[in-house]
Amino acid sequence: MTPATARGTTPGRAPAAVRKVLAQTVRRASSQVVALSHRLHANPETAWEEERAARWTASLLDDLGYTVTPGAYGLPTAFAATVGSGPLHVALCAEYDALPGLGHACGHNIIAASAVGAAAGLARVADDLGLTVTVLGTPAEEGGGGKIVMLERGAFAGVDVAMMVHPGPVDVAEAEPFAVAHLGVHYTGRAAHAAAYPEQGRNAADAFTVAQVGIGLLRQQLPPTTRVHGLVTRGGEAPNAIPERTDGRWYVRAANLEELERVQARVEACFEAGALAAGCALEIEPESPPYSEFRNDAELVALYRRNAEGLGRRFAAPDDPAARMNRASTDLGNVSRVVRALHPYIGIGSLPAVNHQREFAAACATPAADAALLDGALALALTAADLGAAATARGSR
Structure with missing residues (x-):
């Protein structure tokens, strides 16, 4: 496992041919990925009860060629899905629990779908880039601390980088969760x-x-x-x-x-x-172990921001009140203490609605949200590819 203190600061870049393949593959998988997002949105399940969400998400990954382990790490609504055998191990975190009484008012349907979209692209290039890619279905983020339990049970052992993208009213590259x-x-x-x-x-x-x-x-x-x-x-x-x-x-x-x-x-x-x-x-x-503050990795933030801006995303100013979703909390914070981690926010055009409102839940299954989740998926895939390309270049010197 890469210590959290061993953090690089020089962004790499995947070859143009790889970037083209990723874009084409994510685009071809878009109908399946968006359908998954809408299916999860229409069938919200709360923490530790995400039986259908875990099954539907894992099933699509199986169709994409991933080796899937349901009920991973002793958690019935978790899973692990892996492709590739390279030395750089990237984990994509798929959250899919909903809020009691509010449904997907934090947009975890988008988180799960964007992880699958990124996984679709990376499955095509993982071995070429020296990557092992694992999608972790991580239950109970909304108060249950699913990732903390999975961390304690070894889900992130051997993982070099953990990544996900979270919906919000606007784009924010750097998370600052409490x-x-x-x-x-x-x-x-x-x-x-x-x-x-x-x-x-x-x-x-x-x-x-x-x-x-x-x-x-x-x-x-x-x-x-x-x-x-x-x-x-x-x-x-x-x-x-x-x-x-x-x-x-x-x-x-x-x-x-x-x-x-x-x-x-x-x-x-x-x-x-x-x-x-x-x-x-x-x-x-x-009700769960304490969630840690989130520790950003400077290289990952820089790579993601560059890739997202290349897709036309525009990031909110730090003093924009709509950007405050980056001050929420996440159980990925505990993971970020031991593994390099990335947790940006992608805007779904919901304003004036913001997270944990019924109006935001409604906004998480709109054409704007669908476009955002596909941008998030491709930005994550490109960031992972950049990391793989940089690691391969360093190894060949």
Whole structure:
């Protein structure tokens, strides 16, 4: 595995003939790739439940000549698909989970389809460029940390570069995702009749009220690189019964894992204050391992940007408010600590709609989105080809 610290800075370039083959192959596969995107979009499945999405995506890769392993690394909705046998190992990450209640409002249908589109092109040139190409079907990015589980189980062992492209309202080459902790919060009190015997109750809903007031006040003293947000998923059973059990889900984000640890401790103190004030028991459990901040690789960013601009893509200015999707979070961040990684955003022409809105979900299956996913697929394929060409040139010297 290539250490994350061994990062090159001199972009290479694949031969013109290879670039032509990639463009032609991605274009020929476009109808299949777009059909996959629309099929995933019409059948959203949430984290760890992506049975059809994993099967449909893996099946298309099988048709493209990849050797497919379903249920890879002990995860029923993961897969690994490989072609080529070269010394430079490139992994394309295919996400396909949807958001509860919002469907593909983050556009993971486009992520999966663009990975398959890139894989279609690279299958034609992998051996010529000294590449091994693996497409990893990575479940549960939306809170489950599928890539972290796969990383721990060896999915990225021997991988030199991990790549994907994420839809957003505008193009952004360099990702800057937050580290994030996903917390399940549970209060247990005591039920009682709210009118006849209120003094015998211990109100688990009041515990959340106190905690949320504390978090709201805490935000005044938190660094600007942090975010704290969440919701109560269970607030009680009946208005005339003191709630004895309440549940919630909270995210704490920070610039890096070190800052996250400090901020998370202060947020958890607010939940403890709620328990103390309401006389309730508190349980906080992680819903997944913490996601790390993302570590960009300068060479990969430069290669992708050049290739995307060559396809006519135009990148937003750093201060463009629409570009803030690059400050979300991703479980590819953990991978980027040990493998060179690329996570650009490709604009789908959705404005004023932005990620995690129903209007953005609708925009992820439009002609503009289809064109963007094909551009993203080809830009990823060209970037992988450039890496292979550069590695081959270095090896021949």
